[in-house]
Amino acid sequence: MQPDATDFQAELLASLPRLRRFALSLTRHPSEADDLVQMTCERAITNAPKWNPEQPLLPWLYTMGRNLWTSEMRKRQVRTGEGTVPAEEAAELVSHAGGEENTRAGQVMAQIMALPEGLSSVLLLVSVEGHSYAEAAAILDIPAGTVMSRMSAARARLRAALAGEAA
Amino acid sequence: MVDRMERISAYLDGEMSAEDAARLEAEAAADPELAAEIEAAGALDDEIGLAFDALLDAPLPPALAATVSATTTPGTRVEPATPTVPAATPMGEDPAPAPDVARAEPGVPGQAAVQGQGDALPETPAMGAIPPGGAAPREELPPPVFTPANLDRRPIFSASIAAVLALLMVGAGAGALLTRVFAPGTELADGHATRGWMDEIADYHRVYARQVRHLAEVPASEQDHIEAWLGKETGVPFSVPDLTASGFTFQGARLLVAGGKPVAQLLYTDAGGQVMALCVLAREGEATPEFTPRSFDGVEMVRWLAPGAAWVAVGEPGMDLDAVARAAAQEV
Known part of the structure; x- marks a missing residue:
């Protein structure tokens, strides 16, 4: 398996506090930040084989989380005409x-x-x-x-x- | 003015060429006001760093782990009794971390997810990668709906995330400065000792009652799962009361934490879409016959005590919560 799953999980584990902090800076809403972290973790584990262990994990996670959040904002704008929380x-x-x-x-x-x-x-x-x-x-x-x-x-x-x- | 701050910013952030930085330093040497501004901006950065770093100490809420493990689709649900959890010992943790995770609270969510260590990590993490309803050619494409409860779950991975998150709780220190930013209702810092679990439930209600689209974590259609899951997590077996006769429709449930304990929150709406919640947590002691009303700054509650459990009906001013509570108490 490439990359090694245990390594990946260890890295993900170590990244979680910072990922959560980053998610809060995006959403500015604690519960939405936690939803976003959860989604990002799922996406990251699904895509683990695409992660290059030579690269730092955190920017990869950040980009993934930001992508998910951008998509969510776009959907909300389509649905309600509103963006993020004022x-x-x-x-x-x-x-x-x-x-x-x-x-x-x-x-x-x-x-x-x-x-x-x-x-x-x-x-x-x-x-x-x-x-x-x-x-x-x-x-x-x-x-x-x-x-x-x-x-x-x-x-x-x-x-x-x-x-x-x-x- | 903005230009001036942009220069200061670029200087502080190391985004200036050596020449530009030298020029700014020379200007500052001759201009005490500019020098003071640069220094103040640097001091501000220190404060920003402290504030953000305090967030890193916040323990992950048990609900985050529980949400992941609990929102699997029916039929593919993770059964905590026979877990498929991988060996989540990536940080050299003791391979049986459950007692630490539990933190002396029986039934703390997340605990179940780390029982049964030792299974191998699944070999095919890509399975089920494409969400239903939209073949996703690009990895940026989001799942169809943001709400976790609506996602197609891959139970093995969900469980492994739960294990990761639960393990992280072991390492996260209690008493974090900004715990409450992330986790209203967990242990509060000094000065908040007088806030009880009902205050925290009121806080939750203020937030969730406005989350029309994200009202419940697990929808009403999964009532059996809700009863099994939340009964286990809270340690209070219950049935979801049918309150249609009182005018309330069951919408689903969430797991919360209040007073340091897992709390089941059963969410209902009335015909006007207003949200009413029944919350329950485990307690010592016998039942008492009273139905006690209390107000929390715009959130109304009626509390009653059952054997081994405290219940509250939570709603808006004007709702007949006493009647709801009495009806619910007959059914739970």
Whole structure:
């Protein structure tokens, strides 16, 4: 069997926390993120023979998850004329889920979740996980220039939002 | 302005040429405001990193594993008693991790999925790769519907995912800072100790009652499976009450976690499409005759205690939940 199934499962296992975090940055909705992780895992296991063990697994999983999410968004737009959860609602869901955001990390995360669609995932990939703009662009299937403008917009908005909160 | 932030971003992200970076540094040396902005953006990045990294500590909710293992199509369902689970010991875990997974809670979802270690991983992972209703020539094509319950399940793989997820729970530390971002209703951080399981069920109701299209994890058509699955996971055997006489139609079920315990959530809708849920979890103690109403910020509940179980009817203001609860208590 190629690649070795045990290796693949070990890699998948080790990747799950980060895959889940990435899914949350895409969906900005905890339960939808978990649905997406589950779908991505199923897709990944189905496609395990296509995975090249020489390549890191995580970007492969990310791309798969992003594909699934993009398709889902497209279907929702066709069905309902609506896209993703509005940012205000996403923030509300996070605060519902979390009760009081009484830690600084919690406050920062709530603001990240409230960013407009597409900013959180770029922020995660580039600022936190250290991907280059080109790598993030490939995972998210957007131009590198868009990665740059989204990084800048995300930082500017977060700075403003957190400054407003502190005031 | 945006241009300025784009430059700072590119600088911080290592996306600037050496010349451009040197130029920005020279400008910052002569412009304290720019220097301060760069420093603040770097500090902001540190905070972003801390916030995102806190998510990595969140234990996976048992429901995630249970969902995967439980939503197999009828006839191909994974039977936990005779599992086809592969040897999910990829991280050198003890080959019998169930006691750890269970975390002293009998019947924690996911536990069943890791029993019976030692079977071989299936050799043909591509089988059933094409979802029904759409031959998928490209791997990007999604399954027909996003809702997990509606997917064509490949039980062996579902079970193996469940095992992977369940194992991950062993490694994930409790008390994670942002557990609650992912898993409302699991252990809460300081300051939330007073929130009980009913608060958590109210939280779930606020979220799920709006999920018209994703209302249930397992649809009403699989009632036998729901009773077997959730009865086993919660440790509370029950029958799904027929509440049509009270005006509620059974739509399906979910597995939740509240108060650290698995909770069965049976979802009903009334003629107007409003959602009412019956929730049950195991408890010590005898039955009491009271039907106790409680309000949770827009979510109404009526609770009753059966032998070994606590039940609540959860709904919207204006529903006659007391009557629903009394009717349901006769049937469960």
